[in-house]
Amino acid sequence: SSDKDGDGSGDGKAKGRTVGVANFTLGGPYFNGMDRAIKAQAEGKGVTVISTDANGDAAKLASNVEDLISRKVDAVIISGGPLESAPAALNSLKAAKIPVILVDRKFQTGEYTSWIGPDNQRIGVQDGEFLAKQLPDGGKVAIIKGGPADNSIGLARTNGLKSALGKDSKFTLVEAPDFGNWGSDGGLAVMESLLASHKDLKAVFCENDAMCLGAQRAIANANLSSQIVLAGVDGQLEALQEIAKGGNYVVTGLNSADQIGRLGLDRAIEVLDGKNVEKDTVVDSPQITKQNAQEFIDKSKS
Amino acid sequence: MTLEVRAVRKAYGSVEVLHGVDLIGGGGDVVAVVGANGAGKSTLIKILSGAESMDSGELWLDGQRLALRSPHDAQAAGIRTVYQELTLISGLSVTENLLLGRMPRRAGLIDWTEAHRRARTLLDEAGFSGIDPATLAGDLTVARQQMVEIAKALASEPRVLVLDEPSAVLAGRDLDALFALIRRLQERDVLIIYVSHRLAEVTELATSIVVIRDGTVVKTTEPALTSENELITLMAGRKLERIYPDARPEPGGELLTVRGLSRPGEFENVSFTLRAGEIVGMFGLVGAGRSELARCLFGDTRVASGTVHLDGAPVRFDHPAAAISAGLALVTEDRKRTGMVASMSVRDNVALATLHARKRGPLIDRRRQKATVNEMITKFDIRPGHCAALPIVALSGGNQQKSILAKWLLTQPRVLILDEPTRGVDMATRVDIYRTIDALARSGHAVLLISSDLAEVIGATDRVLVMRNGQISGEIRSEGATEEQVLGYSIREAA
Amino acid sequence: MTSRRLTKPTEAMATSSSRWPRFIGGRRITPMGVLVVLLVLLVGILALSTDGFLTERNLTNLLKQMVTTGLLAFGMLVVILTGGIDLSVGSVVAFTGIVSAGLIADLPIPVAMAVAIAAGIGFGLINGILIAGFNLAPFVVTLAALTTIRGLAFVYSEVPISPSDPGFFSLGTAMVGPIPLTTVIMFAVFIVGGIFLSQTPAGRAIYAIGGNAETVRLAGISVRKHVVLAYAISGACAGLAGVILASRVGIAQPSVGVAFELDAIAACVIGGASLAGGRGSVRAAFGGVLVLALINNLLNLHGVQSYWQQVLKGLIIVAVILVQRRSQRRRA
Amino acid sequence: MTSRRLTKPTEAMATSSSRWPRFIGGRRITPMGVLVVLLVLLVGILALSTDGFLTERNLTNLLKQMVTTGLLAFGMLVVILTGGIDLSVGSVVAFTGIVSAGLIADLPIPVAMAVAIAAGIGFGLINGILIAGFNLAPFVVTLAALTTIRGLAFVYSEVPISPSDPGFFSLGTAMVGPIPLTTVIMFAVFIVGGIFLSQTPAGRAIYAIGGNAETVRLAGISVRKHVVLAYAISGACAGLAGVILASRVGIAQPSVGVAFELDAIAACVIGGASLAGGRGSVRAAFGGVLVLALINNLLNLHGVQSYWQQVLKGLIIVAVILVQRRSQRRRA
């Protein structure tokens, strides 16, 4: 059936290209931001986008990809979220000779055409180094994880932070026992529990901004805003605004869904145009602090 | 073959309900157990059938002491029971219900043809040939479900067959079929223990009669040596001078007038009137359509055609609430399914139809509600006394029935429809009920008494309407009417 | 539901035999007794095994964190009493939260919140009408609602909404003396709700419907109306919970509230409510909420790893209902 | 007078049949008829409104995609017939998947898979024993199991396991002619299961228990044994589904399978099973699985936007059960 799809992409050119997007989940601002960015970029380029959502179910992702193939898309962008890999999806795409662009998430196994994403470890390190500067005489730093380590994105970020602060004896790191589930409500509840058992926290690192925003509120409710600073990851708009205010939300590392999404679609088109492209592209993740927050806000609004 | 029950005691929690009951019977005997509601008949039977354990006492079968730990033990010993409540599985065919746990197999799989064949023979042997083994039990009428229950009990060739008020839902031919069956079983040397409130049956069938009052055997006798009146006195513990009230004064004007009322498939062109101060009986065989008529009058099902007038004004009830507020009340025939709320207390059940009657602001006036309910409990002598807080399922069948009657009388109805109100109710309680409805009638209410009990349908009423196949097939003044006449209208073909 | 009652004669039988003996001597033994013992036990363990427990902050957290489950549990109880179930509450929490946050752009805060709660009631009404009016299985109707309403939350706004107006947070953060306002609201709901269920005709009708809908109908009480009412109440509680949660977190997310219904149901059943309907008490349901909250607190304060927390939470819940069942047996 | 009082017979029917439909018209109605019409309808719409539907690949996808729900739905049906419910299947899928993937490091693939499935059966047994042996509410027991087993999946391996040995994928990817092996397995389960339920004493006992457990006990049939059996079957199906899923996706994730139970239950009820127990058919349940699969396929092929998919899916499910209920009424 693969040559059939060959024809598909052939007459596909004639009536404008179709790019399929396989989202592992759209249940979070980061991921549906990615999805929107791809669509927005496509409009400019006159490319049709068919986006699917697996609701966080790896099998559904595989079948969604199969559905996309049935619909004769010319290329598929996989926004794999926390997925480590999707061999089945990649295999069927390979069988159908359809190029695969991975955005944000690089799969450990399986063949893909090209990947565009951040260096999560790096972002963690950035936050760590910034906190080290922020807290010259060290102290207790809490870590709020998004979810289990089956999502190595969070793991990489935390490890980044640890590598920056861990070796410094001035700092003691405490991991919250419970997960924040990548959401603000989770971040709030976890932070509240943390504060109950650790009154002497100096800083909190969250594996994403959404959780940090919840944590920040918990700290505010406990009137500890002056004592505890927060460091997050992603560059979610609300976080940028907090940072710009110059409150206790001091730093985040940009992991721009918008930027990665747009680049992802461009990359797909390049591939379809037969250009030979870079296999892996790391999108740099500038550190965002009070100094530069406003410009990123303006950027994301424009 | 003899079964001996020696000094059986049983207490539920702190309340002892059987104080050392003795009973003896041999093969071919029909031992009738009679007693007031709550006397302990069903409890005794549950013990015989292994469903309940006794606290002390002994069971002997053929000189062997029985230790029944479960119904299964009892069945293994050859004791089979047909309970007061129907226990068929409505979702399964009659065949599967009859052969439950003993389905014939071929190569591990069920052999359906053989199964249906066996079921067929079981029903035939029991004399219930009218029932198709392939139909779902749930699709059968209450009466026929009862028959299947009995056939099921016979399937295991019991040596002792226990029947707890089997006749309660049977009438006419069905009842005859049952009696014929019992006689056949007697010849087969089966011991039958037969609980009933219908003393006529008892005296007709029994070889010996055991009268239980409040958990003790007050007399063991034989039909020849006793009379219905004596039995009633023994059961009640007091003399009931007369069962049915005296004739009432000439009734007043028409209160409820029904003209040409029809519901396709249920009843057709039914016309009758109820006059103020009159009690009208309605007899019919099971399936005649009386309950459907009652439900329709009560606004539970829509009138297809015909008219109903109340006090000369046309009425049309779209739901029971409308009927109730117009002054109708319906005591349904099926206590368990449509009469009571098993999960609730006696009090909640009695107050159910009048929740809005006693309120302080938006809230129920608990004190007044409690008082009213307790009044009814004493007025109807609902046992055990002070049972308002007990869950209604803790009451015996008859006392549950009284509670439901109490519920409806609290709505102060002008027209009271009773569908088999004395089903499973003992004589003393029946007399209470007759008195109550008589009092209602005398105070200008109208009562429609649906019953399958010939004696009562004539004795307790002024007129009797007879229904057959959904139509009124006859009307007789109760005065001087005979059971033959009434029964005649209910079966005879052309009226 | 009617049909459910009819097809389950077992319930009635089981009831008369196994349940009833608990009533001997008039006095009714509610699962409350067991619950109280259990709560004392949990508190004891917490107080002794952790130093964090008795701190003011931790207790305040407990009070805050039980609000959502508490509100949902009360609504759920009302529905369960009718013999139904409401799986859609988690999605309603998400929807009402994001809508309230979205609306305050153009509406005064109280109005925005009121509108959101009204939406919750609306969803409840739809559930109720489908279930009572068309006599569909509550499980499936509310399951479908769960999916649909979650979708609608995302349709309303894919991205979280964090209102700039600080007034939005006040509901979630205000304190009444040492007690969070939201907790006071929850208690109010339980008290008023308790009175409603035990002292008003509608409340008694809801209990009765769970016991035997057919009988209730023949007693001239509209089963439909009361079942719809029950689901509307559940919707209202979910709406309130959603607004409170959003205001507490300060950010409304369309993805919030997944699986909230399960905790609410667990609370009711730990409180001895019967999913068959007709049985359950407000006090006991609140006890169930407390038990769950304390279990979480215990596991957190001991720093138990998250997935071990899940493992233990499940085991503890089973242990709890096991103890209850046993105790009922022993009294029997 | 009568002539002037002509009322629409439909009106009368509606009320009367809603009362006890099974007593009028005599014959019982299977939801099968409705389902068939519905399926034909769906297929028709799909075939006409999309060009992708009738392609070989899409049909193969459909066959693959329905396997998990299919297997879970059969197990669920067996449990539902006893009047119970099994909410833990989604977690069992995750656990057995990750365990099978983990074990093939040291065990031959078939053995590893067998062990994983055995684990599924084990969980089912525990559920069954708690429910039947200690007579606890199935909803809560399996809800607790859902939590615990999910936790255990993560305890076994926080990180996803993707076996290097390609043999692991063969189960999930092999084809039997044009049909995926996994689909063949699912059909086999349905056929064997259908025979089990309709033709064996144990199967009939399971039906009977759902109808009236007391009666079954009196007939000398062990209710416990059969209820435990039912949950074991559900566990086995979930285990099989988990192994197949992992092998198909090529990577086992401890987080997979969330909310799978809901689709399985929905399938059963769309197939006309009664959650009160005693009523439901294997064929119809399979019909329910098909309906769900086709709905998903329809929404996907039309490229309906994700959130709208959820909205519509819920609405369509309600519509489906509504149609069924109505048709039952009319036939009654």
Ligand SMILES: Nc1ncnc2c1ncn2[C@@H]1O[C@H](COP(=O)(O)OP(=O)(O)OP(=O)(O)O)[C@@H](O)[C@H]1O
């Ligand atoms: N499960 C039970 N628990 C406690 N008490 C019970 C239980 N069942 C019956 N009783 C009580 O035991 C007494 C005897 O009840 P039983 O059902 O044997 O009476 P009965 O003679 O069968 O009455 P009826 O003629 O109304 O059926 C009654 O007072 C009743 O309230």
Ligand SMILES: Nc1ncnc2c1ncn2[C@@H]1O[C@H](COP(=O)(O)OP(=O)(O)OP(=O)(O)O)[C@@H](O)[C@H]1O
């Ligand atoms: N709620 C019910 N559910 C199922 N069957 C019923 C119900 N009510 C009545 N029936 C059965 O329907 C049949 C016809 O209805 P109906 O009850 O009116 O006959 P009937 O003349 O009242 O006989 P009876 O009332 O003595 O059973 C009867 O055999 C009755 O047993």
Ligand SMILES: [Mg+2]
């Ligand atoms: Mg009795």
Ligand SMILES: [Mg+2]
């Ligand atoms: Mg009748």
